[in-house]
Amino acid sequence: MAPLLQIFLLSLMLPLCYCADSIAQYCDQTYSDSHIETNINHVISDLVTKASVGGFATSSFGNGNNTIYGLAQCRGDVSSDDCSSCLADAAKQLPVACPNQADARLWYDYCFMRYDTVNFVGKSDTGFVTILYNTQNATDPDAFDKAVSKLVKKANSDAVSAGSGSLGREKAKFKKNITIYALAQCTRDLQPLDCAQCLSSTLQYFPIYCSHRQGCRVLYTSCMVRYEIYPFYFPLDGNAKISGADKYTKAILHPH
Incomplete structure (x- = not known):
């Protein structure tokens, strides 16, 4: 015992x-x-x-x-x-x-x-980034990337708009059985311009790490962007299935 x-x-x-x-x-x-x-x-x-x-x-x-x-x-x-x-x-x-x-x-x-120990509040921080990308490729990858780019930019714009709470959510039908979901968010201490610049900066990694990927997220300290082909944000889309078998690869970078 x-x-x-x-x-x-x-x-x-x-x-x-x-x-x-x-x-x-x-x-x-x-x-x-x-x-x-x-x-x-x-x-x-x-x-x-x-x-x-x-x-x-x-x-x-x-x-x-x-x-x-x-x-x-x-x-x-x-x-x-x-x-x-x-x-x-x-x-x-x-x-x-x-x-x-x-x-x-x-x-x-x-x-x-x-x-x-440094007062970072109100200051955008993009000096460290983590990227998580799905190991599986999308069908019709070039068209998929264009749809993702358009959707993520809309989510980024939503996050900067007045009354959004620095959160943007969008979804769009890609093919009959495929819907793309995107979310963007800044920390709420940022001014709209700083938030917009932070979110825009995440897009530089999409061609390198997210291209053709079924899902991807870019995490800065001050903002993040994510998209998937299953519902991951609330309220959940009741007409879609949530995937639980996805595998992701992680990349950690120190741009400056």
């Missing part, structure tokens, strides 16, 4: 995860000052509390070089319950994913969380 009891007690100490695994992370700036760790914990707690209510929050805590700035945002289409669960998971996992790192960022399907 002793070994079983030890395993049970150990399981209570492990971080809990109520949502899917993270899809990307970024870690930098090693620290050893305990004050920074305290400030990070304070900011994370504040972000979860605030962002769970409205889906977005910024926070800061500390003094001088020990000040930590944070931001958390849920995907604008998810429910408040899914948002809260994702943020709670991110709060547990971010310090684990980036131990002793003062610049940490974690992406999930439903939410994003980051903190840093």
Whole structure:
């Protein structure tokens, strides 16, 4: 019984995860000052509390070089319950994913969380990008790419429009049994022009990584774009089937 009891007690100490695994992370700036760790914990707690209510929050805590700035945002289409669960998971996992790192960022399907010693709020950040692309090619690939380009640009435009909450969603019938779904989103601290420039910048990777692919997403720190041939955003399209067998390849780049 002793070994079983030890395993049970150990399981209570492990971080809990109520949502899917993270899809990307970024870690930098090693620290050893305990004050920074305290400030990070304070900011994370504040972000979860605030962002769970409205889906977005910024926070800061500390003094001088020990000040930590944070931001958390849920995907604008998810429910408040899914948002809260994702943020709670991110709060547990971010310090684990980036131990002793003062610049940490974690992406999930439903939410994003980051903190840093530099005040990044209101500034577009395209210095790090993660690209996830489906390993399967689309049928009639050239026509498919043209349809994707048109749809993604519409989603980008929607995300910049007034009252959108920095979220754009579009869908279009490609063939009889194929519908393309696209989503674009910026962090809500950005001004419309900065949001538009960030989303436009994602398109440079489409010919390189997303060409002919059945699905692809480009994740910056300040914005993201995604398309699939199955419904992935809410409200879900009840007339379509959700694919669960897709395989994706990941590319991580540091443009500058």
